Amino acid sequence: MRGRASGLTALVLGAAAGGGFPQWNCGCRLCRLARSGDPRVRPSTQASIAVSGNETDWVVVGASPDLRQQILQNPRLWPVHGPRQSPIAAIVLLGGDVDAIAGLLVLRERQPFTVYAPAPLLDLLRQNSIFNVLDPAVVRQEPIVPYEPVRCAGGVLLTLLEMPGKVPLYLESNGATEAEPWPTYAARLEANGRSVIMAPACAEITGQVRQQLRDVDLVFFDGTLFTDDEMVATGLGQKTGRRMGHVPVSGPGGTLQGLADMPGRRILLHINNSNPILLRDSPERQQVEAAGFEVAYDGMEVVL
Amino acid sequence: MRGRASGLTALVLGAAAGGGFPQWNCGCRLCRLARSGDPRVRPSTQASIAVSGNETDWVVVGASPDLRQQILQNPRLWPVHGPRQSPIAAIVLLGGDVDAIAGLLVLRERQPFTVYAPAPLLDLLRQNSIFNVLDPAVVRQEPIVPYEPVRCAGGVLLTLLEMPGKVPLYLESNGATEAEPWPTYAARLEANGRSVIMAPACAEITGQVRQQLRDVDLVFFDGTLFTDDEMVATGLGQKTGRRMGHVPVSGPGGTLQGLADMPGRRILLHINNSNPILLRDSPERQQVEAAGFEVAYDGMEVVL
Numbered sequence A, B: 001m002r003g004r005a006s007g008l009t010a011l012v013l014g015a016a017a018g019g020g021f022p023q024w025n026c027g028c029r030l031c032r033l034a035r036s037g038d039p040r041v042r043p044s045t046q047a048s049i050a051v052s053g054n055e056t057d058w059v060v061v062g063a064s065p066d067l068r069q070q071i072l073q074n075p076r077l078w079p080v081h082g083p084r085q086s087p088i089a090a091i092v093l094l095g096g097d098v099d100a101i102a103g104l105l106v107l108r109e110r111q112p113f114t115v116y117a118p119a120p121l122l123d124l125l126r127q128n129s130i131f132n133v134l135d136p137a138v139v140r141q142e143p144i145v146p147y148e149p150v151r152c153a154g155g156v157l158l159t160l161l162e163m164p165g166k167v168p169l170y171l172e173s174n175g176a177t178e179a180e181p182w183p184t185y186a187a188r189l190e191a192n193g194r195s196v197i198m199a200p201a202c203a204e205i206t207g208q209v210r211q212q213l214r215d216v217d218l219v220f221f222d223g224t225l226f227t228d229d230e231m232v233a234t235g236l237g238q239k240t241g242r243r244m245g246h247v248p249v250s251g252p253g254g255t256l257q258g259l260a261d262m263p264g265r266r267i268l269l270h271i272n273n274s275n276p277i278l279l280r281d282s283p284e285r286q287q288v289e290a291a292g293f294e295v296a297y298d299g300m301e302v303v304l
Helices: A029-035 A067-073 A098-107 A119-127 A129-133 A207-214 A283-290 B029-035 B067-073 B098-107 B119-127 B129-133 B207-214 B283-290
Strands: A009-014 A048-052 A058-061 A088-092 A113-117 A139-143 A157-163 A184-191 A194-199 A218-222 A265-269 A301-303 B009-014 B048-052 B058-061 B088-092 B113-117 B139-143 B157-163 B184-191 B194-199 B218-222 B265-269 B301-303
Touching (some): A009 A218, A048 A194, A088 A098, A098 A119, A129 B098, A157 A194, A194 A207, B009 B218, B058 B184, B098 B119, B098 B129, B113 B119, B119 B139, B157 B194, B194 B207
Parallel strands (some): A194 A218, B058 B088, B088 B113, B113 B139, B194 B218
Antiparallel strands (some): A009 A048, A009 A301, A184 A194, B009 B048, B157 B184
């Protein structure tokens, strides 16, 4: 399929939220099922996709800490010739959390590619000297600005989008005092007249969100939690989904409701280990699929 | 075996040098064999071992970027009970390179454990705000000083050792100007009268090195390169092994010669993807084994 001249291909490198599935220190029912090899669940690495318009050069969105493993598991991202080479031509950063940037550290070895990121994220890399392993003379850093498209590799046009972030502090009721460190972004990628949006974090489905998602062929959308209080109810954490910047899949104002009438394909991604949609025969998974949504998994490939 | 009261167990979590095997962007013969599933080579993650004296609490030496994958592949490191728990009680850092510290980022999630490291390495973590994901209120940092033993988890007595580092700049012939950023360390771990040394980097086998290795039951020793100019000869790099702080396995002053008369078990680890000992039927591998050395692999377990 190399060199195919039309369409857009999206590969799911990782479907899970931060920590992955199973999470290293989590003994919850779903993580235990994943470790036991139960066929009803699929172990997943942390969220990332790769997109190409020519199936030769790939744009990776999200630098997951699992990137080395993800490359090994996806032959399309293997070097084509020696001694040193990679089909990965660009990395797009959307967030500053460990699960969204640490994968850059995997990509040292003096291999040229371009990092596209909003300026505050490039500043974050500069402030952390460990990222100097990516020599700026070899790895180009290019700031991107919301709604200003840039032509990157593989025939892909990249546009940074803004998404609603965490609830403002003054609206919080739990007394937490953490500030929102970064705006929340999504990426729109177009090639050969096809389009995909990668939106691993969205705190609320507003009119603007719906407008942005309406005219794409495919969206990978925030599937972190099924219910807003899932982490609290399962004893795994103290924060609600909205407090963490993630709209729940179910319930009033949730994703199933808010994106019910979108015309394109809708695939949930960035799925937390607490989310029962990870279990193939769960009622929650059935509810999601009955509503016309899909659930991402590592290695999923969509050709548009 | 849980709760066994005597002996020491060492697990190889990762046997490869920085970049792992295969390396993401490397198209050399060995990396291609590894990707193709050839049974003569074993894919390996980046260097790390886990040690325990009670088989319940584990001390991990080296925070490899592959730590999430390594934990998943080693049932002894899985949580024993929920909702959140881990048998990993301590992490020992020996170097400041990405392949020796990035694994700490995997261990966020508010799980208590202790990081033991020389003070300059703890400073490095403080200088890189990304490591703040390990909240100091949850993850304790404890500086260690060469040759001052500390009692850590799992009945293990930990002693930091000094190893010869990179060749001094004034002795270099290739005109490079990079300074040596950190001293080079090894770790000695003892439990129940048994002992192991983890020495993933050693630039020269001096009398002091031989003295330190003489009275342990097992050493995991720097197996980065088979010949000093291997990276140059294979077109993969411009530096010799000694220039990178790694004594070669073969040749005059090499490891086979320098450690020929050590009484304990000697296992080569931190093996670069260019090293022909990775190939099971290579003459170099035969030479190593004929000399009484072993070659580490992911999942290798040694009970002393």
